[in-house]
Amino acid sequence: MRTIWYMGAKTRLTTEILRAVEDAAPGARSALDLMTGTSVVAWALSDRYRVVANDVQAYATTLARASLCGPKVGPVLTERTLGRRFRENANALLDWLEPAVALEDAFLEAYGFDPEGGERGPFALGPMGVAARERARRRVPRDPQRRARAYRAFALGGPSFLEEGTPRATGPFRGAQDLFAQATIGVRREDPGTFPYLLASSYYPNVYLGLRQAIVVDSLRYAIDGLGGAQAAQRRTQALASLLHATSVTTSATSHFCQPRGLVRDSEVKAVLARRSAAIGARAQGYERELVALRASHERNPGNAAFCCDWRDLYRRWNEVGADVVYADPPYTSDNYSRFYHVLEVLTRYDYPTLEVRRGRTTKGRYPARALRHQSPFCVRRRVEGELRELIAQTAARGAALVLSYGEENGLLFKVWRARGLSAAAARRRFLELARAHYAHAELRKRTLLHSGQGDSNVKVTELLLVARGPRTCA
Ligand SMILES: C[S@@+](CC[C@H](N)C(=O)[O-])C[C@H]1O[C@@H](n2cnc3c(N)ncnc32)[C@H](O)[C@@H]1O
Known part of the structure; x- marks a missing residue:
């Protein structure tokens, strides 16, 4: 599947993610891709599971809906x-x-x-x-x-x-x-x-x-x-x-x-x-x-669905989701996706939003006003730990297994912990403990990738996969 240009798309990691999802929930029939972005993971999951894709951004939901949901239709752009x-x-x-x-x-x-x-x-x-x-x-x-x-x-x-x-x-x-x-x-x-x-x-x-x-x-x-x-x-x-x-x-x-x-x-x-x-x-x-x-050559489960919600709001509608396993890929850094992809969001909503004004002038970036752009707690130093903790607890409370992606070097939570003096090994242990508080089994898998940064240089990064099964709250 050819994705939009997107920071942090998991195109190169779908095999590992699929394996982790299987290990986290053997025999599962449905999976939720909680923050679907390009929907490349949801698409990979949909070969095997009924899939629900969600993102707080409407353009991401539109992309997911087009590939995963609804009836097959012929070309429209004619x-x-x-x-x-x-x-x-x-x-x-x-x-x-x-x-x-x-x-x-x-x-x-x-x-x-x-x-x-x-x-x-x-x-x-x-x-x-x-x-x-x-x-x-x-x-x-x-x-x-x-x-x-x-x-x-x-x-x-x-x-x-x-x-x-x-x-x-x-x-x-x-x-x-x-x-x-x-x-x-x-x-x-x-x-x-x-x-x-x-x-x-x-x-x-x-x-x-x-x-x-x-x-x-x-x-x-x-x-x-x-x-x-x-x-x-x-x-x-x-x-x-x-x-x-x-x-x-x-x-x-x-x-x-x-x-x-x-x-x-x-x-x-x-x-x-x-x-x-x-x-x-x-x-x-x-x-x-x-x-x-793509749609002609792949049968998709008619129960697939795509939502446009903050993850907490989606969890309040769990009866519509009903997933056995959740894949969560929150933003890793302090950069909000809503700032990098605002044009796609505005073109989707097509509602002529008020633009941000700084010192009396519309910004060069022409972003929608801050109040109209989603600000993710995952991108805020003092909130990221609480948000991840809550996400893990609420997933377990719904009886679902969890696979969570996070960045080690560039992950905001790891940066916060390093700034407090934690070694890399201690930070990884602490990350695992977040899951062990709510799941009977949790392990951390690692994969090193080369990322091209803002310039052309290739930067080594470690992609972590937290694999948690046996939610305690429903044991
Ligand atoms: C790292 S990207 C996901 C990338 C995706 N896994 C892929 O392969 O394309 C993070 C996504 O989380 C979404 N997001 C951020 N905060 C969210 C929230 N509170 N609820 C739902 N989605 C959120 C962003 O809009 C963004 O699309």
């Missing part, structure tokens, strides 16, 4: 199904953005990229008008350094929606003033279904997406929401999961959405333009084809 509505929305956005898209195209061409990224299918925007193209080409300098500077000015200086006031839209954006206006967004905050859909084009243009890409994302989102008829919910889920996948692997930032790139070096300009030349529509279609083939 001209016949979505073409008309896609063009309706795209044309409305191009009425505002044609000159700016023409200039983006001219930069892409000058750097040797195809502005449509090879997109020839139903979700191609096609070339901009001749006059706009000619005007745009004249604005792109021939000299490489001046050209990089000009792109930087265009991309970093262009408008996007701001909480503190409507930005002035000038140059190629002159005709798009209304797109970025507070009134335009205000109407959509009241009614997100207002035509045209413009969230990506007003929140993230030249930030996490190129302009063409932003228009395609909004227009596909509009077309997907319009899907009706038989199995409409599953078809919408499949199409949205495919769009999320395409957006993830096309981000103009490094591999997530934590911070847009500053375009400081000329090489960075080229790297960002390479990403912006990619065809989101074709990528979404490609992923959907894989998903359809």
Whole structure:
């Protein structure tokens, strides 16, 4: 299964996790992947078990639902199904953005990229008008350094929606003033279904997406929401999961959405333009084809389900979950996933959230306001131990076995313990004791992996698997 780009996806560990789940609960029939992220573990588990996948983030639930749950459906991202509505929305956005898209195209061409990224299918925007193209080409300098500077000015200086006031839209954006206006967004905050859909084009243009890409994302989102008829919910889920996948692997930032790139070096300009030349529509279609083939070749338990809950809230609905074994993979570090993947969450909810403002200005990262972003206690030094303790106790109280992933070197709890002077061996013992308080048997398995960090360097990390069976509370 090809996942979205995700920090901490357990793709390389599914064999060990499956073995641990079997050992923790021999004869189990159902498994809960409590914090499913990419859903790669849930997918692996679903070969053998009825699977429930859960995550506090809606995009993760959408991805899980598309692969694991509901009826099998054929491709949705087609001209016949979505073409008309896609063009309706795209044309409305191009009425505002044609000159700016023409200039983006001219930069892409000058750097040797195809502005449509090879997109020839139903979700191609096609070339901009001749006059706009000619005007745009004249604005792109021939000299490489001046050209990089000009792109930087265009991309970093262009408008996007701001909480503190409507930005002035000038140059190629002159005709798009209304797109970025507070009134335009205000109407959509009241009614997100207002035509045209413009969230990506007003929140993230030249930030996490190129302009063409932003228009395609909004227009596909509009077309997907319009899907009706038989199995409409599953078809919408499949199409949205495919769009999320395409957006993830096309981000103009490094591999997530934590911070847009500053375009400081000329090489960075080229790297960002390479990403912006990619065809989101074709990528979404490609992923959907894989998903359809995957589902066609694998029977899945009709009892599979996917939830979008904080783990505590899900445990309150245990009668709907009823799992024999829980696999839990909480965040290891102080970095909240909701900050790194906020764009996927916003595109899923598509509700034009209020953006975070610091010192009177909308942040460069364009994160939703803090109160709207999930803050996980697993990411807080003074809360992480209590949260893990509680998770283990509550899992045992429900009579389920537990397999829990955690990082040794980078795990926040281990850092806290090391800072208090615990040796590595003592920290591992203490970790085991958390489980032994509630389970008759607990063991710790280790696997060393090479992780690529923020740079390209390979960092050795130890992945721990806590395997706990025989919950005491139900003995
Ligand atoms: C390490 S990632 C999981 C990766 C996943 N196992 C995979 O292979 O893709 C941690 C996940 O926990 C989720 N999460 C964090 N706090 C949570 C909570 N309180 N309840 C439910 N999910 C939570 C995050 O949204 C994130 O997707």
